[in-house]
Amino acid sequence: MRIKKVINNNILCAIDEKGNEMIVTGKGLGFKRKTGEFIDETQIQRIYRMEQKHSQHKLRELVEQIPLEHLELTELLVERIKQEIKQPLNETLVITLADHISFAIQRKEKGIEFANPLKDSIMCYYPTEYRLGKECLTMIERECHIVLHPDEASFIAHHIVCRTEYQHGTDTRNHKAAGWLCPCHRIFLPLEV
Numbered sequence: 001m002r003i004k005k006v007i008n009n010n011i012l013c014a015i016d017e018k019g020n021e022m023i024v025t026g027k028g029l030g031f032k033r034k035t036g037e038f039i040d041e042t043q044i045q046r047i048y049r050m051e052q053k054h055s056q057h058k059l060r061e062l063v064e065q066i067p068l069e070h071l072e073l074t075e076l077l078v079e080r081i082k083q084e085i086k087q088p089l090n091e092t093l094v095i096t097l098a099d100h101i102s103f104a105i106q107r108k109e110k111g112i113e114f115a116n117p118l119k120d121s122i123m124c125y126y127p128t129e130y131r132l133g134k135e136c137l138t139m140i141e142r143e144c145h146i147v148l149h150p151d152e153a154s155f156i157a158h159h160i161v162c163r164t165e166y167q168h169g170t171d172t173r174n175h176k177a178a179g180w181l182c183p184c185h186r187i188f189l190p191l192e193v
Contacts, residue, residue, distance in 0.1 A: 001015070002038055012029055023059055048094075059095055062095055065102075066098060070101055075098075085128070085129075089163050092163060093159065104148055104149075104155075116151040116155055116158075118154065119151050122154040122161075134153040137153050
């Protein structure tokens with residue numbers, strides 16, 4: 001595995017022997033490292049790899065913009081979500097949710113909060129996803145010591161719904177223009193990238 005780009009002292013964009021791009025993290029992994037060098041794989045703590053090239057590009061952009069702790073927290077949240085949601089989840093859930101959560105934390109620190117006008121509808125039509133959103137808020141509070149606006153549970157639920165690959169009805173994965181951008185989100189990702 002070789003370094004494609006040093007993102008910071010703890011995060012590298014790497015290429016494996018087959019030419020697949022990935023993000024690797026580890027304490028001091030990127031310190032005084034240069035593009036093209038081999039990576040000591042014993043120092044790698046986590047590998048983030050997306051199947052779709054567009055998703056991998058978005059992940060690389062994301063890790064350059066948000067604290068690694070927010071990405072790691074989101075990964076814990078997605079693991080919890082996967083325990084409850086039986087349908088496959090699109091791999092981009094980690095990207096969109098990490099971006100959303102990081103931005104929500106930054107907004108909260110600045111005293112800015114958003115209400116979700118769709119909260120009641122989301123609670124009604126997606127009770128499982130909404131409950132998971134509330135659990136995510138509890139985990140965020142425990143890990144980051146910050147209390148986000150209660151409506152963030154419905155924003156998180158909406159992310160879950162939009163990244164769930166349902167096997168019945170209209171398959172949105174066949175519609176390249178389909179996607180979602182919540183009011184407080186900074187990037188648009190199509191449902192199938």
